[in-house]
Amino acid sequence: MPALKVRATVRSINKLTIEDMTSIREKYKDPKRIGAKASILVCGGSACKARGSAKIQETLSDELQKKALDKDVSVYETGCNGFCNQSPVMNVYPDMTLYQAFKPDDVPTIVDEHFTKGQPADRFVYKDLKDKKSIPNRQEIPFFSLQSRRVLSKSGLIQPDDIEAYIFHNGYSGLVKAVTSMKPKEIVREIKDSGLRGRGGGGFPTGLKWEICMLMADETKYIICNAGPISRSIIENDPHSIIEGMVIAGRAVGAAKGFIYVREPDNLFILRRLHTAIDRARGCGFLGENIFDSGFNFTIDVSFGAGTFICGEETALIRSMEGKRGYPTPKPPYPAQSGLWGKPTIVDNAETFANVPLIIENGQAWFRSVGTQASPGTKIFTLGGAVNLNGLIEVPMGTTFRTIVEEIGGGLKKKSTLKAIHIGGPTGGVIPASAIDTPTTYEDITAAGVIVGSGNLIIMDTNTCMVNEALTAMEFGHGESCGKCVPCRIGSRVMYDKLLDITEGRAALEDLDMLQSLAFEVRRTSLCGLGQTSPTMVLTAIKYFREEFEAHIKDRWCQAGKCRSLSTFVIEPKTCTGCGSCARKCPQGAISGEKKKPHLIEQAMCIQCRSCFETCPFSSIRIEAGVTEEVDSW
Amino acid sequence: MEGNILIVDDDDIVVKSCDSVLTPEGFTITGTTDSTDAIELIRDNDYDIVITDLNMPGVDGFELIKQVNAIKPSVGIVVITGFASQQNIKDILQLGIIDYISKPFAPHTLLETIMKATYLVRKIKAIPAPEADTEPDAKKKTEALNNIINEFKAVPGSLLRVLESAQDLIGYLPPSVQRFIANGLRIPVSEVYSVVSFYPYFTMKARGKHHIRVCVGNACHAKKSGQIMTRLKRNLNFNDDNITADGKFSYETVRCLGACGFAPIVEIDYDTHGAVDPDKTLDILKDYH
Numbered sequence: 075m076p077a078l079k080v081r082a083t084v085r086s087i088n089k090l091t092i093e094d095m096t097s098i099r100e101k102y103k104d105p106k107r108i109g110a111k112a113s114i115l116v117c118g119g120s121a122c123k124a125r126g127s128a129k130i131q132e133t134l135s136d137e138l139q140k141k142a143l144d145k146d147v148s149v150y151e152t153g154c155n156g157f158c159n160q161s162p163v164m165n166v167y168p169d170m171t172l173y174q175a176f177k178p179d180d181v182p183t184i185v186d187e188h189f190t191k192g193q194p195a196d197r198f199v200y201k202d203l204k205d206k207k208s209i210p211n212r213q214e215i216p217f218f219s220l221q222s223r224r225v226l227s228k229s230g231l232i233q234p235d236d237i238e239a240y241i242f243h244n245g246y247s248g249l250v251k252a253v254t255s256m257k258p259k260e261i262v263r264e265i266k267d268s269g270l271r272g273r274g275g276g277g278f279p280t281g282l283k284w285e286i287c288m289l290m291a292d293e294t295k296y297i298i299c300n301a302g303p304i305s306r307s308i309i310e311n312d313p314h315s316i317i318e319g320m321v322i323a324g325r326a327v328g329a330a331k332g333f334i335y336v337r338e339p340d341n342l343f344i345l346r347r348l349h350t351a352i353d354r355a356r357g358c359g360f361l362g363e364n365i366f367d368s369g370f371n372f373t374i375d376v377s378f379g380a381g382t383f384i385c386g387e388e389t390a391l392i393r394s395m396e397g398k399r400g401y402p403t404p405k406p407p408y409p410a411q412s413g414l415w416g417k418p419t420i421v422d423n424a425e426t427f428a429n430v431p432l433i434i435e436n437g438q439a440w441f442r443s444v445g446t447q448a449s450p451g452t453k454i455f456t457l458g459g460a461v462n463l464n465g466l467i468e469v470p471m472g473t474t475f476r477t478i479v480e481e482i483g484g485g486l487k488k489k490s491t492l493k494a495i496h497i498g499g500p501t502g503g504v505i506p507a508s509a510i511d512t513p514t515t516y517e518d519i520t521a522a523g524v525i526v527g528s529g530n531l532i533i534m535d536t537n538t539c540m541v542n543e544a545l546t547a548m549e550f551g552h553g554e555s556c557g558k559c560v561p562c563r564i565g566s567r568v569m570y571d572k573l574l575d576i577t578e579g580r581a582a583l584e585d586l587d588m589l590q591s592l593a594f595e596v597r598r599t600s601l602c603g604l605g606q607t608s609p610t611m612v613l614t615a616i617k618y619f620r621e622e623f624e625a626h627i628k629d630r631w632c633q634a635g636k637c638r639s640l641s642t643f644v645i646e647p648k649t650c651t652g653c654g655s656c657a658r659k660c661p662q663g664a665i666s667g668e669k670k671k672p673h674l675i676e677q678a679m680c681i682q683c684r685s686c687f688e689t690c691p692f693s694s695i696r697i698e699a700g701v702t703e704e705v706d707s708w
Numbered sequence: 709m710e711g712n713i714l715i716v717d718d719d720d721i722v723v724k725s726c727d728s729v730l731t732p733e734g735f736t737i738t739g740t741t742d743s744t745d746a747i748e749l750i751r752d753n754d755y756d757i758v759i760t761d762l763n764m765p766g767v768d769g770f771e772l773i774k775q776v777n778a779i780k781p782s783v784g785i786v787v788i789t790g791f792a793s794q795q796n797i798k799d800i801l802q803l804g805i806i807d808y809i810s811k812p813f814a815p816h817t818l819l820e821t822i823m824k825a826t827y828l829v830r831k832i833k834a835i836p837a838p839e840a841d842t843e844p845d846a847k848k849k850t851e852a853l854n855n856i857i858n859e860f861k862a863v864p865g866s867l868l869r870v871l872e873s874a875q876d877l878i879g880y881l882p883p884s885v886q887r888f889i890a891n892g893l894r895i896p897v898s899e900v901y902s903v904v905s906f907y908p909y910f911t912m913k914a915r916g917k918h919h920i921r922v923c924v925g926n927a928c929h930a931k932k933s934g935q936i937m938t939r940l941k942r943n944l945n946f947n948d949d950n951i952t953a954d955g956k957f958s959y960e961t962v963r964c965l966g967a968c969g970f971a972p973i974v975e976i977d978y979d980t981h982g983a984v985d986p987d988k989t990l991d992i993l994k995d996y997h
Contacts, residue, residue, distance in 0.1 A: 124982035339872045339909065342978055380868055380907030383963065397867035399906040415864070458971075459930075500925065500964065532930075546929060550963060556906075
C-alpha cells in the first residue's frame with residue numbers, strides 16, 4: 075500500500091475543492107513525482123517509542139546522509155503498527171519490507187543491505203514461528219495477512235498529522251459524499267442498514283440511536299466522541315477518520331457542534347495530535363462554516379475530564395462535561411433524547427465514528443460483506459497475555475477466538491497451556507479454554523456471560539489463579555465505583571472482602587453461594603454500565619472455575635501458587651537433578667542442597683515469589699496446599 | 709522511637725526522671741539545670757524537642773521559648789509546669805508550643821506527649837521550605853488565577869477546566885484555592901469541593917517537584933508493577949503524604965493509563981515510560997533532578 079511523506083504545504087491552508095482532492099490523490103499515486111524512490115516508515119507507537127524509535131530515526135537520517143541516499147529515501151514516523159510484540163518496527167515502502175526487533179545500532183547494517191546491496195537484511199525480518207522461514211513482506215506475515223484491517227488500514231502507513239496522506243487513502247471522500255449528495259435521512263438509513271453497533275462495548279445499534287436523535291425537534295444538538303483509553307490507538311494512528319465520522323454524524327442528525335472527550339487532561343501527546351488534526355481539517359474546509367458549499371456548519375472542540383473510569387459511561391461523561399461530578403443518570407431519557415445541557419446528544423466511541431466514513435463511502439453492503447448478520451463489520455481487539463505475538467488487531471466479527479489465539483497470536487508461549495481468555499477489560503470476564511471456538515460477536519460473547527467491553531483480550535495460561543483475578547477485578551470495581559447507587563458502592567466492597575477471605579483462607583463454602591448471588595444482584599440492580607458489568611469476572615470465574623474456588627476454600631490450595639497463604643512450593647526429590655538453578659534465582663536464599671542431589675526449600679524463608687517454579691528446567695517444583703497454622707484455642 | 713531531646717529544668721530530679729522514662733524508648737537525651745546553658749546547647753545542636761520548665765532562675769521558661777523560636781523555629785517545645793494556671797497555659801500556648809504537662813505526671817503521659825510531639829516535628833520538617841521569593845510569587849499566582857477565572861466565568865460547565873488550570877498553576881488545590889475559585893465563579897464552595905474530591909486527577913495535597921504515577925491496572929499488575937512500587941518506597945523514603953523529605957519526588961498509584969500493550973507503565977511528570985523492568989526502576993529517576 076502506498077504511503078509517502080507529505081509536508082504540510084501552503085496550499086492546504088486554503089479550502090480544498092473536490093478537484094483539489096482528486097489532484098492530491100493523483101499526485102501521490104506516483105512516488106517519483108514527489109522526488110523519492112523509497113520511504114522508511116518508522117513506527118512511533120508507544121511500544122516502539124519505548125524501544126528507541128526516536129534514536130532509530132536519527133541514526134537512519136545520519137546513515138542515509140553518509141551513503142548519499144538522503145535525496146532518494148525519506149524517513150518519517152507513523153502511528154502504531156499493532157505489532158508491538160516485535161517492537162521496534164519499521165516498514166520500507168514501496169516493497170513493504172518489515173524490519174522488527176532490531177537495535178538502533180543495527181540500522182547501518184539494514185541500510186547497507188537493503189539499499190546498497192538491494193537485498194532485505196535477513197537478520198531483522200520476521201521469521202515464521204513454525205518453520206523459521208523469513209517473511210520480509212509485511213502483507214505476508216500471518217499476523218497481518220489473517221487480519222482484515224479496515225479501520226486500521228492506514229495505521230502504521232501514514233503520518234498521523236498529515237492530512238494529505240489521509241486524503242490520498244480516500245480520506246474525506248465519505249464526508250464529501252454525505253455532505254454534497256446525501257440527505258440526512260439517507261445517511262441515517264445507510265448506517266441503520268449497515269447494522270453498525272456501538273463499538274464502545276454495549277453494542278447498541280448506532281443507526282437506531284442516530285434516528286432517535288434525528289427525529290428530535292430541538293434546534294441545538296451535539297455529537298460527542300468518547301475518546302477513552304480504548305480509543306487511544308485510533309487517535310494516535312488516524313485522527314482524521316474520527317473527525318470525518320463526527321462530521322457525517324452531525325450532518326445526519328442535524329448537529330453543528332462536536333466534542334472529543336479526552337479523559338486525562340495531561341495526556342499532552344493525544345491532545346497535540348487532536349488539535350493538529352482539527353486545525354488541518356478546518357484549514358482544508360472539512361470543518362467550519364458552509365462545508366463544501368452545502369450550507370452545513372460543523373465545529374469540533376476538545377473537552378477534558380479529570381481521569382475517572384466512570385466517565386466512560388455516557389451519562390456520567392455528559393455530567394462531567396457540564397462541570398459536575400461524573401455521576402450517571404437513569405436512562406431513559408437517553409442522551410439521544412436529552413443529553414448535554416438537556417439537548418439531544420450522540421455519544422459514540424472513536425472506533426464507531428471511524429467506521430462511519432467507510433460505510434458512507436463504500437455502502438452498507440460492503441460493510442456487511444464481513445462479520446455476521448447481527449454483528450456485521452470488523453472489531454479491533456488488543457491481544458495480550460501468554461501468546462507469542464501480542465498487539466493491536468482488527469478481525470471480522472464472528473472470527474473465533476481459536477483463530478485469534480492460535481493463528482494471529484501465533485499460539486501460546488513455550489511451556490504454557492491455555493486456561494482461559496479474559497475479555498472486555500477491567501470490568502470484563504473470562505471464558506474457559508474449552509470455549510475457544512466461540513465466535514467474536516456481540517451475541518455469542520454475551521451468551522458466554524462476558525462482555526465485549528473495551529475489546530481487550532488477555533490470554534491466560536495455567537499459571538493464572540481465577541480467584542486472584544476476580545479479586546483484582548473487584549478491587550477495580552469498588553475503587554472506581556462512583557458511589558451514587560448502593561448495589562455498586564456497597565456490593566462491590568462486600569464482594570471484594572469475601573474474595574479476600576477466600577484468598578487468605580478464611581472463607582466457608584456458604585460464602586461462595588453468597589458471593590455468587592450478591593454478584594448477580596449487583597449486576598441486576600446497579601444504575602449504570604459500570605455496576606452492571608463489574609461483577610462479570612466474579613460471575614464467570616465461579617461459573618467456569620467453581621472447583622478452583624472450592625479448592626481454595628476446602629483444601630486451602632491455590633494450584634497456581636498465586637495466593638500466598640494457600641500455597642507451598644515444594645521440590646520433588648525424585649525428579650530434581652540438583653542443578654542448582656533455582657537456588658541461584660531465589661532472592662531469599664531459601665533453597666539449599668548439595669550439587670547433583672535433590673535440593674530443599676526452607677519454608678520459613680520462602681516468600682512465594684515463584685521464581686524457582688518458573689526457572690526449574692525439569693518442572694520439579696510442585697505447588698501444594700498452604701500450611702495450616704495450628705492456632706491454640708482458648 | 710528515635711529523637712534528639714533537650715530537657716531544661718532547675719530541678720535535677722525532673723531531668724533524671726525524664727531521662728529514665730525516655731532513654732529506654734530510644735530517644736537521645738541531653739539534660740541541663742541551667743537555662744542560659746540551654747540556649748547555647750540549642751544553638752549548637754540539632755534537637756527535635758525541647759522540654760522546659762516555666763519557673764526557673766535567670767532566663768525563665770517564657771523567655772527560653774521565645775529564644776528557641778527565634779534561633780531554631782523548627783524545634784518543637786513541650787512545657788512541664790507546676791504552675792498550670794489558666795493564664796499561664798494561655799500565654800505559653802500563644803507562644804507556639806506543642807503541648808504542656810502538669811507536675812506531677814505519670815511516666816506514660818510524658819512518653820505519649822513526647823512521641824506525639826516528635827511525630828509532629830518530623831511532619832513539619834518534611835514540608836519543603838518555602839522559596840525565598842514567596843511574596844511576589846503568590847501575588848503573581850493570584851493574578852494568574854484571577855485571569856483564569858475571568859476567562860471561564862461566562863462559559864457554562866467550565867469548573868473542571870478552571871480547576872485543571874489552577875492545579876497546573878499552583879500544583880495542588882488546597883481549601884483556600886477552592887474557596888477563591890468558588891467566589892470567583894459565584895458557585896457554592898461545596899460544589900467545588902464535590903468536584904475536586906470526585907476526580908482522581910485533582911489533588912488537595914502538595915506534590916513533589918516530580919510526580920511519579922505507577923499504573924496498577926490489570927495488565928500492569930500482571931507484569932509486576934507491585935515490585936516497582938516496593939522498590940520506589942524502599943529507596944525514596946516517602947512520608948505519609950507520599951512526598952520525599954527533600955520534596956523532589958511524590959508518587960501515586962493509578963488504575964489504568966491506557967497503554968496496556970506495554971505494561972508495566974510508569975509516568976513521571978508528562979513522560980511515559982513503558983515496559984519498566986522493576987530492577988531498573990531507580991535508573992529512570994536519574995534523569996529527573
